[in-house]
Amino acid sequence: MNPNKYQIDKLSVFFPCYNEEKNITTTVNKAVKVLENTAKEWEILLIDDGSKDNTPQILKKISQTNKNITVITHNPNRGYGAALKSGLYNAKYPWITFTDSDGQFDFSEIKKLIKKQKATQADLVIGFYKGRKVALYRILGSKLWQFAVFFLFGLRVKDIDCGFKLIRKKVIDEIPKLESERGPFISSELLIKAKKSGFKIVEIGVSHFSRTEGEATGTKLNVIIAGFKDLIRLWYKTNFSK
Ligand SMILES: Nc1nc2c(ncn2[C@@H]2O[C@H](COP(=O)(O)OP(=O)(O)O)[C@@H](O)[C@H]2O)c(=O)[nH]1
Numbered sequence: 001m002n003p004n005k006y007q008i009d010k011l012s013v014f015f016p017c018y019n020e021e022k023n024i025t026t027t028v029n030k031a032v033k034v035l036e037n038t039a040k041e042w043e044i045l046l047i048d049d050g051s052k053d054n055t056p057q058i059l060k061k062i063s064q065t066n067k068n069i070t071v072i073t074h075n076p077n078r079g080y081g082a083a084l085k086s087g088l089y090n091a092k093y094p095w096i097t098f099t100d101s102d103g104q105f106d107f108s109e110i111k112k113l114i115k116k117q118k119a120t121q122a123d124l125v126i127g128f129y130k131g132r133k134v135a136l137y138r139i140l141g142s143k144l145w146q147f148a149v150f151f152l153f154g155l156r157v158k159d160i161d162c163g164f165k166l167i168r169k170k171v172i173d174e175i176p177k178l179e180s181e182r183g184p185f186i187s188s189e190l191l192i193k194a195k196k197s198g199f200k201i202v203e204i205g206v207s208h209f210s211r212t213e214g215e216a217t218g219t220k221l222n223v224i225i226a227g228f229k230d231l232i233r234l235w236y237k238t239n240f241s242k
């Protein structure tokens, strides 16, 4: 085996999963294939966030096939932000990456993110969508959200909530504790806190595909309201409390 084939020494990968029985096996199999040729040492954390379908049983089986794969379970469901926090705070290696478990991203593009990190020495390499495969109203909603984050926090990125990122673990260890649970604010919160702590963020285009199986939850009203509450809470804390 050629030891120089690897692009990175140690990498933690995690996938947030909510009712992904039809997608998760393919997602993990693809990721393992990529990791075997990309990282010398790696782990995959599968975060089951109180799924109501067969996801828990499937995750258990997958984790029994490979000692590098672990399942973290929330019961009941806490939300996307909470799932991301479980992944970020339980990852053990110096670099952490995550993406969706529903097949909407191509995990092999992690190689591009690693290359970009090496070229720029960034602390966070964050994706932006090269053509996001969701309905137009969702793209407009995201742009509005992105403007609110720019207006309130001065953070300007191409896609505030693109679900593919590579992060130095040091960022997670050093920024103030992440608080978002239910809503989509977690991605903004992470970037706002990382930028404020002086970490370098660079962006890279990633492919996006339509969801072919399962259901998206990001457009539910309670999820959107929770996101706005988190946004206002952090803005208030940043500006008015010590
Ligand atoms: N843990 C957790 N993951 C979720 C939740 N909702 C969605 N996800 C996962 O987060 C990823 C993105 O969710 P999705 O609903 O497809 O959002 P979209 O791609 O923006 O439409 C997928 O991998 C989902 O399984 C949730 O409540 N908890």
Ligand SMILES: [Mg+2]
Residues within 6 Å of the ligand: 100, 102, 104, 211, 216
């Ligand atoms: Mg999705």
